[in-house]
Amino acid sequence: MSRKDEDTKATEATVAEERIQTGRRGFLGAAGLVIGAGVVSTLPGCGPKPADSTPTPPATPTPTPEPAGGGAHASNEVPPGQLDTYYGLWSGGQSGEIRIVGVPSMRELKRIPVFNRDSATGWGRDDFSKQLLGNRESGDTHHVHPSYHGGTYDGRFIFVNDKAGGRVARVRCDTMECDHIVTVPFGHGTHGIFPQRHHTGLVFCNSEFQAPLPIPGTNPQDPHTYSALHTAIDGETMELKWQVLVDGNMDLCATDYEGKYSFATCYNSERGAHLADMMAAEKDFLYVFNLARITAAVAAGTDVIRLGDSPVPVVDARNANSPYVLRIPVPKSPHGVNVSPDGKYAIALGKLSPTASIVEIAKLDAAFAGTIQPIACIVAEPELGLGPLHTAFDGRGNAYTSIFIDSVICKWNIAKAIAAHTDDTIDPIVQKIDVHYQVGHTNASMSETKDADGKWLIALCKFSKDRFLNVGPLHPENDQLIDISGERMVLMHDGPTYPEPHDCVMVERSIINPIKMMTRNGPRFDMYEAWAREDGITLLTDTRVIRKSDTSVRVYMTSRAPSFALTEFNVKQGDSVQIIVTNQDSVEDLTHGFCMTHHDVNFVVNPQDTRSMTFVADRPGMFWYYCPWFCHALHLEMRGRMFVEARA
Ligand code: RUQ
Ligand code: CUA
Numbered sequence: 001m002s003r004k005d006e007d008t009k010a011t012e013a014t015v016a017e018e019r020i021q022t023g024r025r026g027f028l029g030a031a032g033l034v035i036g037a038g039v040v041s042t043l044p045g046c047g048p049k050p051a052d053s054t055p056t057p058p059a060t061p062t063p064t065p066e067p068a069g070g071g072a073h074a075s076n077e078v079p080p081g082q083l084d085t086y087y088g089l090w091s092g093g094q095s096g097e098i099r100i101v102g103v104p105s106m107r108e109l110k111r112i113p114v115f116n117r118d119s120a121t122g123w124g125r126d127d128f129s130k131q132l133l134g135n136r137e138s139g140d141t142h143h144v145h146p147s148y149h150g151g152t153y154d155g156r157f158i159f160v161n162d163k164a165g166g167r168v169a170r171v172r173c174d175t176m177e178c179d180h181i182v183t184v185p186f187g188h189g190t191h192g193i194f195p196q197r198h199h200t201g202l203v204f205c206n207s208e209f210q211a212p213l214p215i216p217g218t219n220p221q222d223p224h225t226y227s228a229l230h231t232a233i234d235g236e237t238m239e240l241k242w243q244v245l246v247d248g249n250m251d252l253c254a255t256d257y258e259g260k261y262s263f264a265t266c267y268n269s270e271r272g273a274h275l276a277d278m279m280a281a282e283k284d285f286l287y288v289f290n291l292a293r294i295t296a297a298v299a300a301g302t303d304v305i306r307l308g309d310s311p312v313p314v315v316d317a318r319n320a321n322s323p324y325v326l327r328i329p330v331p332k333s334p335h336g337v338n339v340s341p342d343g344k345y346a347i348a349l350g351k352l353s354p355t356a357s358i359v360e361i362a363k364l365d366a367a368f369a370g371t372i373q374p375i376a377c378i379v380a381e382p383e384l385g386l387g388p389l390h391t392a393f394d395g396r397g398n399a400y401t402s403i404f405i406d407s408v409i410c411k412w413n414i415a416k417a418i419a420a421h422t423d424d425t426i427d428p429i430v431q432k433i434d435v436h437y438q439v440g441h442t443n444a445s446m447s448e449t450k451d452a453d454g455k456w457l458i459a460l461c462k463f464s465k466d467r468f469l470n471v472g473p474l475h476p477e478n479d480q481l482i483d484i485s486g487e488r489m490v491l492m493h494d495g496p497t498y499p500e501p502h503d504c505v506m507v508e509r510s511i512i513n514p515i516k517m518m519t520r521n522g523p524r525f526d527m528y529e530a531w532a533r534e535d536g537i538t539l540l541t542d543t544r545v546i547r548k549s550d551t552s553v554r555v556y557m558t559s560r561a562p563s564f565a566l567t568e569f570n571v572k573q574g575d576s577v578q579i580i581v582t583n584q585d586s587v588e589d590l591t592h593g594f595c596m597t598h599h600d601v602n603f604v605v606n607p608q609d610t611r612s613m614t615f616v617a618d619r620p621g622m623f624w625y626y627c628p629w630f631c632h633a634l635h636l637e638m639r640g641r642m643f644v645e646a647r648a
Helices: 003-022 024-031 127-133 291-300 361-369 414-420 523-535
Strands: 086-091 097-103 107-113 144-149 152-162 167-172 177-183 190-195 202-207 228-234 240-246 253-255 261-266 283-290 314-316 325-331 337-339 345-349 356-360 378-380 388-393 398-403 408-413 429-434 439-444 456-461 477-483 490-497 504-508 544-549 552-560 568-572 575-583 592-596 601-605 610-617 621-626 639-645
Touching: 086 144, 107 177, 127 177, 127 523, 127 610, 144 190, 144 504, 152 190, 167 190, 177 523, 190 261, 202 253, 202 261, 228 261, 240 291, 253 337, 261 337, 261 345, 283 291, 283 345, 283 356, 283 361, 291 314, 325 356, 325 361, 337 388, 345 388, 356 361, 356 414, 378 414, 398 414, 398 439, 398 456, 408 414, 408 439, 429 490, 439 504, 456 504, 523 552, 523 610, 568 575, 575 592, 575 601, 592 610, 601 610
Parallel strands: 190 253, 240 314, 388 439, 552 575, 568 639
Antiparallel strands: 086 097, 086 504, 097 107, 144 152, 152 167, 167 177, 190 202, 202 228, 228 240, 253 261, 261 283, 283 325, 337 345, 345 356, 356 378, 388 398, 398 408, 408 429, 439 456, 456 477, 477 490, 544 552, 575 610, 592 601, 592 621, 621 639
16 A cells, blocks of 8 residues: 555544444445445444544454355365365565465465565575575565466466565465565565566566656656656566656556556656645546557667666656557546456556546557547446455456445446446446455455456455454454355455455466475575585585685585484684585475574575575684474484684
């Protein structure tokens, strides 16, 4: 969410609180629909605020009664010993990580550290991740998207953004480890990202914040001279390919299914720096980037500029009539944009307007050619509720939109919404279901692919309020699981999560096939192998202490349950010590690690893996090192001693 959202979030939360006390459905007044969540009111909402603003203690949450006509699933329970149907890939938000959640059980299976430091695995402190992260210690991930082939996931990579540091990372699906992190040049608030869907081609990312960039006419004090960038990264090589310079910031990103366009919602087209200035105009935009024109311009050098000493070509598209970007006017402050699984529609959502703007993708060529106006690409604007943010799909022609202020998921029919545009007797709304509370993203199983299967939907609620045991002022988020397999949505499960998953995708499990034993390839192993060559070492078999200089030592050791091949070594005070451990075990799940006590050194070494960490032996004395992962009956005996000799 943007800072502006955050500003309004508190107000909205208060409003929401009042509504909870006065009968939440009443807020919509006559438009209030009977929703299968047990709270129904036809009273006008927003009654007087009680003098004591302490919320009334909630009654024991009543299970949501859902009548027949609901989904096909009696329960989301996955019995002991059985496996989930989907890999849920969750953004970890401010935690800077990715999480893997089994769906439908909602069991958290793993955390993949990316932009954060992780005490369990040593990520952020081991030599390889330190090289990727530099001195950055934190990140803010929002959007997780796997790579595609032929309109569906190909199970190779996962891409994720870091809004705080303007970065994009890639995780390999075989090892479930991050292998690349790219810093977007001049990427202020890199927010929406989306890969191309016809193959692992480009990954697009949006700068949410406009900023003073090194171009003529820029005044750091004057936000009206700021610009933003739509950036393309090659998903195979993680090289930066090009950037497009625009005015107006960009929020969410999406791609079509054919590789012709990328989309970005643009709010604050006024280029204001304060809330009031950001709300001055009547309309904002959905930007459509014409990829063929942009790549041709980059190849020919037309309209290409350079920013500072960045080598990345930048196409200047700030002119409102630029041939590279189509600006489709939409209601103020759009947020999400999602493309339907049939590839026909891009749906931009209002956030402040209660409507969705449905753009027919087939009309875009005509609009780029100038034969129709950009606004003629909008074929419907159904009214869905207050604060629509994101849309998911079931592959049966229905869309599911998260409605932040109303705290509902609105199920609606796309074809009916288009028909209703010219016939107001048609109601495209199928059902609204309460979610708890203040839903941000929503996503459905395989929703972002042509294989959207309409089984499960997640509502990622920003507030959980009374839904869980009180754990202090910082509440868990509530990622609710909804069965969408039937005509009516049925709420199945409350999923508490550590703040703050922004988005998630659900990938059918046969698509993702992680390995069980480390395959020793990729940039991390390239680094170890280069050291081993230099020192004449075979990593999988050799254990040796090598003094590299007067002040540095490299220690290679293997481990096999329940011992390290090296049980003692000597260094001198002040030495920089690099420990490189290779786990020789080839038994699935037989993970070891290495912890040097009192030196902040602790990392994981999986079967057949190697990992390294470097530290300074700054105090003389004897220090135990041990294996921190319970690997064997004699795990506690798996240890050794480092002797640090004082320097004269
Ligand atoms: S955003 S709650 Cu960072 Cu994806 Cu919409
Ligand atoms: Cu190896 Cu514990």
